[in-house]
Amino acid sequence: MNDRIFEGKPLKQWMDEYPMLRSMVETDEVFWTNHKYEKFEDAIKKIGLTEDDVREAEERLERFAPYIAKVFPQTRETNGIIESPVVFIDNMKKELEKMYGQDMPGKLMLKCDSHLPISGSIKARGGIYEVLKHAEDLALEKNMLSKDDDYSVMDGEKFKEFYSGYSIAVGSTGNLGLSIGIMSAQLGFKVYVHMSSDAKQWKKDMLRSKGAVVVEYDSDYSKAVEEGRKQAESDPNMYFIDxxxxxxxxxxxxxxxxxxxxxxxxxxxxxxxxNQLFVYLPCGVGGGPGGVAFGLKLIFKDNVHCFFAEPTHSPCMTMGLMTGLHEKVSVQDFGIDNITDADGLAVGRPSGFVGKTLENLISGSYTVSDEKMYAMLKKMIDSEKIELEPSALAGVIGPVKLLSEEAGKDYIKKKGLDGKMENAIHMAWATGGSMVPKEIMKEYYKKGLEILERQ
Structure with a gap:
């Protein structure tokens, strides 16, 4: 296999140039820091997106808040704003220190996107937002709505009938499909969710119960996206969420x-x-963690350090950023199977758009085994009574990696943060979990228990 030519070079040459690739091919855990990382003021000059773009998105979500509050009662407490709590997880911090024999200065927090209302994952942010933007664009174009209206009027037969003439398609490993399927069906759109072989059955069942058409594939995420895109190209009234x-x-x-x-x-x-902030973001194709990281950099600039977290069998973003190949490389090109129980992260090829946008802003990335995710899942339930799906645990081990790996220690030293770690805040971004059926969560817990007993 080493003799196979990829992008003009034998694989062996790629691995000679980027020695970490050898460990990744062996599906060993790695911790990579980004040599292209720059100060915020230099990096932002190369990026086409601005604070104004983010503000526009915030304003759109505020316009939709009365509608969201009306149709999703679980959001009434927050007046239709879809948001998640942030909590200290001191007990889990102690568990991690014990598990890995690693002292962890600073505080450990969890951003509970696992408990976002409506679709119970980080995808409730981007997925729902894009559906709402498309719905608004159509309604404004047909003069059914003005931006000054109370958007709760959209919960009526007139709008449902209007949207029933349009369709939405998406390719997904699960969570994005859930957010888009639930929101699209609620508005009245016909919705088609193309799902990869990694997608959990309960997610497919839930989507069908909401009225979405689920199209299943034996292959991975890339195929589901490709087929969704193809379907939308053949129908002028179908919108593809890419x-x-x-x-x-x-x-x-x-x-x-x-x-x-x-x-x-x-x-x-x-x-x-x-008081530095370190954020650890589970990463699949890159949209969710990339968007969050970009937003955080806009606000906290050089005082926030964002790391992507990936499964050892699906390290596509690490590979794309490290080599600079971005979407031109897939894990399968290097013989990695892209099979992981962290279904939301089971992506073989990264987003080129996200990789190129973040290549001077992301501090680094690391990989973690499925076994460790399950072990931490069990410990999180025991210590904090918080239930997460396996992929959401990928971020939790981040501080351990940063503080114990040589590349992490070197990053801290080079950034002049040695004397500041006692005041650091480490934040793991919990990407999904609250909608996992109880019996499946019990299976996850049992698997974590078995792994810990073996160890």
Whole structure:
């Protein structure tokens, strides 16, 4: 296999140039820091998106809040704003220190996108936002709505009948499909969710119960996206939500950062040169974590350090960023199977749009085995009574990696943060879990218990 030519070079040459690739091909865990990382003020000059774009997304979500509050009662407490809590997880911090024999200065927090209302994952941000933007565009174009209206009027037969003449398609490993399927069906759109072989059965069942058409494939995520795109191209009234390249999805995720800043303000938590924020984001194709990271950099600039977290069998974003090949490379090109129980992260080829947007802003990335995700899932339930799906645990081990790996220690030293780690805030972004059926969560817990007993 080493003799196979890829992008003009034998695979062996790629691995000689990027020695970490050897470990990745062996599906060993790695921790990579980004040599292209730059100061915020330099990096932002190369990026086409701005704070104005994010503000526009925030304003659109505010216009839709009365509608959301009306049709999704679980959002009434927040007046139709889809947001998740942020919590300290001191007990889990102690568990991690014990599990890995690693002292962890600073605080450990969890951003509970696992408990976002409506679809129970980070995808409730970008996925729902893009559906709402499309719905607004159509209604404005046909003069059915003006931006000054109370958008709760959209919950009526007139609008449902209007949207029933249009369709939405998406390719997904599960969570994005859930958010788009639930929101699209609620508005009245016909919705087609093309799902990869990694997608969990309960997610397919839930989508069908909401009225979505689920199209299943034996192959991975890339095939589901390709088929969804193809379907939309053949129908002028069908809108394709492109997880790989969508600026709208990305902006929907970006909005999280401003809301986190408000939560920090309410908790009297400062992020500044003396109080650094480290954020660990589970990463599949890259849209969700990329959008969140971009939003955080806009607000906290050089005082926030964002790391992507991937399964050892699906390290596509790490591979794309490290080699600079972005969407031109897939894990399968290097013989990695892209099979992981972290279904939301089971992506073989990264988003080129996200990789290129973040290539000077992302601090680094790392990989984690399925076994460790299950072990931490069990410990999280025991210590904090918080239930997450396996992929959501990928971020939780981030501080351990940063503080124990040589590349992580070197990053801290080079950024002059040695004396500031006692004040650091480590935030794991929990991407999904609250909608997992109880019996399946019990199976996850049991698997985590078995792994810990073996160890």
């Amino acid at each position: 997880d790989e390249n969508s600026k709208n999805l990305f902006l929907g995720y970006c909005v999280a950062a401003g809301r986190l800043k408000k939560q920090f303000d309410e908790m009297n938590i400062a992020v500044d040169s003396d």
